[in-house]
Amino acid sequence: MRTQVAIIGGGPSGLLLSQLLHRKGIDTVVLERKTKDYVLGRIRAGILETGFVDLMRKAGVSDRMDKECFVHDGTVISFGDTEFGINFKELTGRNVVVYGQTEVTRDLYEAREAMDGKIVFNTENVHIHDVDRDAPYVSYTVDGIEHRIECDYVAGCDGFHGVSRQTIPLTVRKEYEKLYPFGWLGILSETPPVHDELIYAGSERGFALCSMRNSNLSRYYIQCSLSDAPEDWTDAAFWEELKRRIPGKYAEQLVTGPSIEKSIxxxxxFVTEPMRWGRLFLCGDAAHIVPPTGAKGLNTAASDIHYLYNALQQVYEEGDSEGIDRYSERALARIWKAERFSWSTTNLLHSFPEQSAFDLKMQKADVHFLRDNREAQSVFAQNYVGLPY
Structure with missing residues (x-):
């Protein structure tokens, strides 16, 4: 088989790249190691930056999103007795939308199928060859039968555990990582959201987040120990702990119910550098991971797709390699800023095991500064709605 761009990974980033390139007449083949149903069964976050929404519209897959999404003009921050709102619309003129990653993926699959896009499921033994030369190819097996795709470029959209990053030699790539001493216990429940906007709550008991998927589907999280397992927490124990961490007025009006999904x-x-080696380009979790506190995971993948899509369009339409030559530089410049925002927001609202009384006072002072300073809120809002590409 021959294609122009081989895309490893059939999640939202790989599908979005395929759809965008297809609309410019650039041929792709997407390889996915699981089934379509498996990919659509993964529960992920769904806060989309302005830039991601624009990419969905450019890809021609925004109709359902535009009709069904929740537009959020701001968010609520709390810490103990302190509570305040940050108005994104007022501070930046922009907003974010809530539209589940599963729905994004579903829309992209439907678009690729309507255009007879080439997607190969259940691929095994994927190997990327000769990307440091002029004629790369990808080999894989399906049902024990070996296949080969010759291509011009390879886009690695196959996540943290995928083959793409591992293809770059250790002598070339450098990895940066910080592991946090806690996790997030999350549940999905068929209950109305407790508030129209998201609530980010810090407390001496730990962090909590109140989010939603739609008017009768809510997503809630609490900070928990890494040694915990989902079965350690009954639904009743989760709801009681959540109420202890969010402002009292929201705890009183919280509608509880049985969880339909629970996970930690x-x-x-995490960041790896560079994000390009020869004709191989890393995108999304294959290159970087952020803690979910700043809602940047899916959105950082979208920014990678923006840079790579434009770079490939430039090389195919104009014969100009400037975009692909600078892909890693441009993508990483924005990624590190997103990493900084996610890291700083995590530090702002979580409890840390070795936190001293002084550390807690400093944390509260940071929250109060954000509450009282419009310029600080403007910086927060600019990062949350998404820095420009």
């Missing part, structure tokens, strides 16, 4: 996610910050 560890938190880490």
């Amino acid at each position: 996610a560890p938190l880490r910050s």
